[in-house]
Amino acid sequence: MTTGFHRAELLDRLGIGVIVALAVIALALLLLPAAIVVIMSFDTRGYISFPPAGFTLDWYYKVFNQPVLVNAMLTSIKVGVYVTLLCIALGVPTALACVRGDFRGATALSVFVLVPHMVPGIVLGVAVLFAGALFGIGPSIWLQSISLATYVMAVMVRTVMARLQRLDPLLEQASANLGATRWQTFRTVTLPLLLPAILAGAVFTFIEGFDNLSVTIFTHGYRDRPLPVELLAIVQNTNSPLVAAVSSVQILLAMLALGVISLTIGLDRVNE
Amino acid sequence: MNVAADVIDMKTGAPRSAPVVDIRGAVKRFADLTVLDRCSLSAQEGEILTLLGPSGCGKTTLLRCIAGFLTPDAGEILIDGKDTVPVPVNRRSVGVVFQSYALFPHLTVARNVAYGLKMRGMPAAEIETRVTTALATVSLTGFEGRYPSQLSGGQQQRVAIARVLVLEPRVLLLDEPFNALDAKLRGSMQMELRQLIKRLGITAIFVTHDQEEALTMSDRIAVMRTGKVEQFGTPEEIFDRPANAYVADFVGASNFWDGYASGGRVVLPDGQTVATGLSGEVRVMIRPHNLALRPAGPQASSWTGTIRFRRHVGALMEYEIGLDGEHGLRALALRDGSTASLAAGDKVSLTLRDAAGCIVFPRS
Ligand SMILES: Nc1ncnc2c1ncn2[C@@H]1O[C@H](COP(=O)(O)OP(=O)(O)OP(=O)(O)O)[C@@H](O)[C@H]1O
Numbered sequence: 001m002t003t004g005f006h007r008a009e010l011l012d013r014l015g016i017g018v019i020v021a022l023a024v025i026a027l028a029l030l031l032l033p034a035a036i037v038v039i040m041s042f043d044t045r046g047y048i049s050f051p052p053a054g055f056t057l058d059w060y061y062k063v064f065n066q067p068v069l070v071n072a073m074l075t076s077i078k079v080g081v082y083v084t085l086l087c088i089a090l091g092v093p094t095a096l097a098c099v100r101g102d103f104r105g106a107t108a109l110s111v112f113v114l115v116p117h118m119v120p121g122i123v124l125g126v127a128v129l130f131a132g133a134l135f136g137i138g139p140s141i142w143l144q145s146i147s148l149a150t151y152v153m154a155v156m157v158r159t160v161m162a163r164l165q166r167l168d169p170l171l172e173q174a175s176a177n178l179g180a181t182r183w184q185t186f187r188t189v190t191l192p193l194l195l196p197a198i199l200a201g202a203v204f205t206f207i208e209g210f211d212n213l214s215v216t217i218f219t220h221g222y223r224d225r226p227l228p229v230e231l232l233a234i235v236q237n238t239n240s241p242l243v244a245a246v247s248s249v250q251i252l253l254a255m256l257a258l259g260v261i262s263l264t265i266g267l268d269r270v271n272e
Numbered sequence: 273m274n275v276a277a278d279v280i281d282m283k284t285g286a287p288r289s290a291p292v293v294d295i296r297g298a299v300k301r302f303a304d305l306t307v308l309d310r311c312s313l314s315a316q317e318g319e320i321l322t323l324l325g326p327s328g329c330g331k332t333t334l335l336r337c338i339a340g341f342l343t344p345d346a347g348e349i350l351i352d353g354k355d356t357v358p359v360p361v362n363r364r365s366v367g368v369v370f371q372s373y374a375l376f377p378h379l380t381v382a383r384n385v386a387y388g389l390k391m392r393g394m395p396a397a398e399i400e401t402r403v404t405t406a407l408a409t410v411s412l413t414g415f416e417g418r419y420p421s422q423l424s425g426g427q428q429q430r431v432a433i434a435r436v437l438v439l440e441p442r443v444l445l446l447d448e449p450f451n452a453l454d455a456k457l458r459g460s461m462q463m464e465l466r467q468l469i470k471r472l473g474i475t476a477i478f479v480t481h482d483q484e485e486a487l488t489m490s491d492r493i494a495v496m497r498t499g500k501v502e503q504f505g506t507p508e509e510i511f512d513r514p515a516n517a518y519v520a521d522f523v524g525a526s527n528f529w530d531g532y533a534s535g536g537r538v539v540l541p542d543g544q545t546v547a548t549g550l551s552g553e554v555r556v557m558i559r560p561h562n563l564a565l566r567p568a569g570p571q572a573s574s575w576t577g578t579i580r581f582r583r584h585v586g587a588l589m590e591y592e593i594g595l596d597g598e599h600g601l602r603a604l605a606l607r608d609g610s611t612a613s614l615a616a617g618d619k620v621s622l623t624l625r626d627a628a629g630c631i632v633f634p635r636s
C-alpha cells in the first residue's frame with residue numbers, strides 16, 4: 001500500500017521532469033537557430049562561422065546601404081500588405097458563407113479553400129504562373145500577391161471560421177431584437193468579436209507574403225525582386241554574414257508584429 | 273376557460289380592451305416534430321403572463337415565434353391587433369431577455385444598454401440620460417464602465433433587463449430569467465422584477481418550468497404540455513381548479529387516489545366523501561397539505577400506511593407514505609407536537625382535512 005503510493009509519487013515526479021526536459025528542448029529548437037543567426041550577424045569576419053570572432057554593426061550598415069536589398073525589403077513588405085488585404089477582403093466573407101450559409105455546398109467550400117494550401121508551393125506557383133498568362137498577367141508584384149493570397153487564404157478562412165463557430169448566435173439575435181439591421185449587427189457585434197481572429201490571421205498572411213519563397217520564385221516580378229529571392233541569390237553566391245543581418249532584421253519584424261498584437265488584443269486571445 | 277371571459281371582464285362585466293398579444297392557433301413544426309400544436313393565448317395590457325411547462329414542451333419556441341426569430345407554420349400572432357408575420361425581427365416592439373442574457377461581451381454595461389437607442393440613431397446626449405435612468409431603475413448605477421464578464425449572474429441579468437426596458441418595448445419576453453441565479457437571489461429577484469414590470473406597466477410574457485415561480489410572478493398562467501396549452505387562467509384557477517390531472521400534478525404536486533364514483537360521490541378510505549358529477553372510474557386529486565397524519569393507534573382511521581421517508585421543506589415536513597399495494601402518497605404537515613415524533617418506518621393513519629379541496633377527474 002505505502003510502497004505503491006511512493007512509487008506512484010516517484011513516477012509523478014519523473015513524469016514532470018520529463019515534461020520539463022521536453023519543453024526545454026522544444027524551446028531550444030525554436031529559439032536557438034534564431035539566436036545563432038543574430039549572433040553571427042555581428043561577426044567581424046567576412047564569412048559565416050560560429051562562434052564569431054568579434055563584434056561589428058558593419059553588416060547592418062551594408063544591408064541598409066544596398067539599394068537592391070532595401071528595395072527587396074520594401075517589395076516584400078508591400079506584398080505582405082497586399083496578401084493580407086486580399087485575404088481579409090475575400091477570406092472573411094468566405095468564412096461567413098461557410099459557417100452561416102445554409103446553401104448546399106457550404107461544407108464543400110470550407111474544405112475547398114484548403115486545397116491551395118495542401119498543394120506544394122512550387123506546384124501552386126507554376127499553376128498561378130500559367131493561369132496568370134491566360135489572363136494576361138505576367139510575373140509581377142501583383143501576380144505574386146495573388147498567388148500568395150491563394151496560398152494562405154485557408155489560414156484566414158479557417159481562423160475566422162473557428163471563431164465564428166464559437167460565436168454565440170444569440171448575440172446576433174439579441175442585436176436584431178434591439179432594433180439593429182443586419183448590417184448594423186455585422187458592424188457592431190459580429191465584426192468586433194471576429195477582430196482578434198482576423199488580426200491573428202493577418203499576422204500569418206503578412207509573414208507568408210513577406211518571406212514565402214516556393215510560390216514567389218515563379219510569380220514575382222523581375223524588376224521587383226522580393227527579399228526571399230534576393231537572399232537566395234546572395235546565399236548561392238557568397239557566404240557573408242550579410243544574410244545573417246537580413247535574417248535578423250526579419251526576426252525583429254516578426255517580433256514587432258507579435259508585440260503589436262499582444263499590446264492591442266493580447267496574445268492569449270489570438271486563438272479565440 | 274370560456275371564451276366570453278376573454279372579452280368581458282368577469283368582475284365589472286365591461287368589455288376588456290383588445291389584448292396586446294394575441295396568439296391564435298400557432299403551429300410550429302421542425303421536420304416531422306410538432307413543437308407547437310395550435311397554441312392559443314392572449315395577454316392584456318400590463319399583464320404578466322407565464323408559460324409554464326416541463327422542459328421541451330415548446331415554451332422557448334413560442335417566445336421565439338413572438339419575437340420573430342421563428343415564423344409559425346400556421347395560426348396567427350397579433351400584437352395590438354396587427355399580424356406580426358410580415359414584420360421583421362428588428363421592427364417588432366418586443367424586447368427579449370434571453371435565457372443566457374446574451375450581453376455583448378465587447379461592450380461595457382452602459383454601451384450594452386445604449387445599444388438599441390444607438391441603432392435607432394438617437395442623439396448621444398439623450399441616450400446618456402436614458403441609459404442613466406435605466407441603470408438606476410435596475411439598481412446598477414456605478415456599473416456603467418464594467419464589462420459583462422466583470423458582473424455577477426444577478427447583475428448580468430439586470431443589465432439584460434435594462435438593455436431591453438430602455439427601449440420601452442410594447443411587450444417584454446423573458447425566457448427563464450432566473451435560471452442562473454441561486455435560490456435566495458432568485459426569490460428576491462422574482463419580487464423585484466414583478467414590481468418593476470408592474471410599475472412600468474409593461475405587458476410581459478415570462479417562461480419558466482418552476483411552478484412556484486409561476487405562481488409568484490404571474491397574473492395569468494398558461495400551462496403547456498408538448499406544444500399544447502392545457503389550461504390558461506389565473507394562479508388561483510390553475511391551483512384550485514386545475515382543468516385536468518396533468519395540470520393538477522404539474523402545479524402544486526398532487527396525490528392521486530383512484531376510486532369509483534356512484535350516486536354523485538366518491539368515498540375515500542377514511543370514510544369521507546367527495547362530491548362529483550362523474551360516475552364510474554375516477555381519479556381524485558388530493559393536495560399533500562390536505563392530508564392529516566396521526567400515529568396509527570386505537571382510534572385510527574381505516575386509511576393506514578407506513579412512512580417511507582420524511583423530508584424537511586422549510587417550516588414544513590413532507591412525508592412519503594407507502595400504502596399496501598399502491599403507489600405512495602405525500603403529506604405535508606406543520607412541524608408541531610402531533611407529528612414531531614413521526615419517523616420513517618412508523619405506521620400512520622391518514623385523514624382528509626377538507627373534502628372540498630379535492631378534485632375528481634375521470635380516469636382514462
Ligand atoms: N431548431 C430546432 N430544430 C429542431 N427541433 C427543435 C428546434 N428548436 C427546438 N426544437 C425541439 O422543440 C422542442 C421544444 O423546444 P423548446 O426549446 O421550445 O422547449 P422549452 O419548453 O423551452 O424547454 P426548456 O424548458 O428545456 O427550455 C424540443 O423537443 C426541441 O428539441
Ligand SMILES: [Mg+2]
Nearest residue numbers: 331332333447
Ligand atoms: Mg427553453
